[in-house]
Amino acid sequence: MNDLTLNPAKPLGIAAVERETGIGKDTLRVWERRYGFPQPERDAAGDRLYPAEQVERLRLIKRLLDAGHRPAQVVSLPFERLDVLTRGAGLLTEASSAAATGALTAEPADSPLVSAYIALIKQHDAERLRRALQQDVMRMGLDRFVTDIVAPLNTGVGQAWMRGTLEVFEEHLYSEVIQRAMRTAISAIPLADAAQSRPRVLMTTVPQEPHVLGLLMAEAMLALEGCRCVQLGAQLPLSDIARAVRAHAADVLVLSFSSLLQPAQVLDAVADLRSRLPQQVELWVGGSNPALRKRLPEGVRVTASLSDLAPAVHDWRERHRSPSTTDLLLPPQSRD
Template sequence: MARATPGSGGDSRMDAAPLTVAAVARTLGVAASTLRTWDRRYGLGPSAHQAGSHRRYTPDDVARLQTMRRLTLRGVAPVDAARIATESGTGDPRDGEDAGPAEEADDGSLALDPLTLAAAAVEPDLRRVHRMLSRATREAGVVAVWTDLVRPAAEMVDQGRHRLGERPGSDPHGVMRLGLMQAIRDLTASGPAPVRILTAVPDRVPAHVIAGGLAEAGVGALVVPAEHLPDGAGQLSWLPEGEATALAVIGNPPGAEEVATLASERGDVDVFLLGDDSPSLWLPHVHRVRTAAAAVAEIAAAVRD
């Protein structure tokens, strides 16, 4: 009987007869005593019964154990890996990667917490990350997802990096960033964009988060990379009079102080400075905000006035 090993191109669900402890241990590359420990401590044991009261592992049991095995190898604590393996259902997280849109839907069973998100990003499982972040955005809003879910998950990934290396092509932060960008893109629609958000590369994601929060409030915004700003007399041409009524500056990108000063002098744009390292300016029409949530609320109110 052919069996697929974790990470092979075979059938990871092992759709065959129920397996013994010894057979599953060989398949996963762990000791039989480890499987018995996982059964006793975390309930990840065999569920099928055969004659003589021998319990055997079903394909669904093995799928959960494969998830448990991958997560523990990547530095996730066993108790947390067991919870994720149980909550993630009976399928291998990588099964169905070619599934169609009908299989993309979230049935509400996904756990929405930083640990589960970090584990999915380390996997990496972009489809699951996107589903998690899309659902969390619908339920809590993009700013809350960024501050309460994505950033704590990113910190968990960083804390575990001293114990593990990354496989080529594996970038947990990139997976979370792309999943978040997809969720934000789902919020936006065509229409007027009275807000411009000026940012440098390190703050690009927070800028998109604020733009997404404004989209949820019904306010259009465009993210402007500071490195693309024009020089000379036309340097506010990207902030057209009568069209742009608010400017958010994230951090202290190149040219931020000059741009904010010129916008203040022009007088028709409210400028919002966000971040501890933002320019120290005290000028008419220039406001300081402390958090992304405050920035979204104050900018939306200014545009509506």
């Protein structure tokens, strides 16, 4: 239990505010000078003291910064405006960064199913949460589990985190459990012979993009199409990505971009990678970053949602079809 919970009326020192909000002491001082907020009181020794209402406002600011806003956009806003933004902003927890990847879901983010899962998360029983997810995978199949459970649940968890009804550690618990559940389900998909599992897909994120849950959702859908996927995790340097594509003889490189990165960073990374890749290797990009709605370099395909992946695989196979490989390029479930 923290100091603010013990005594809501008691102002906090700057070190305590740093612990409560995750905003560094130096940053708090800079904001005070640059934006006129926070406006701490002073004790008899001249040390800063922050009233409880300012600490709460700083919490909202931190959530919005984590969601991709810049300090100049939000630090000077009143509490009411910050509250509105946190309820409707694009979300950048690990769970919610993947939500845009799962567009066209069957369940809304405020459905009874999502609410039931969030209630389960708040019980802090990781094993019970894991079993519930595993049962839904077995009951629904992986494709429907991703679109009907994971995608709306990501959105619901992100919204709850932004509203402050879900703690950071609870969102982290969900992210860890759902990633394990996804990896277990993906590993259970039978692998076709290497010659029958093209395109070979390499999946990762660029530096400063830490979120991988969206990639796992995409991997599930690609694996169900018969693709052989190699996951390299998050934040791989661009030069290493290009080397990995060659080392794994990948046909397609898949990258995910949340709105954590500035659009210019995304465009620069995509253009840089496209120039490094062999011409025959395709680059598919997806996620919530607004840069993906801009004009991208030649040879870059945007998969705006999970439902775009199957057509992308089909198109690739059509373009690489030949009389001798017609049967080899079909996914396993499509052959007699």
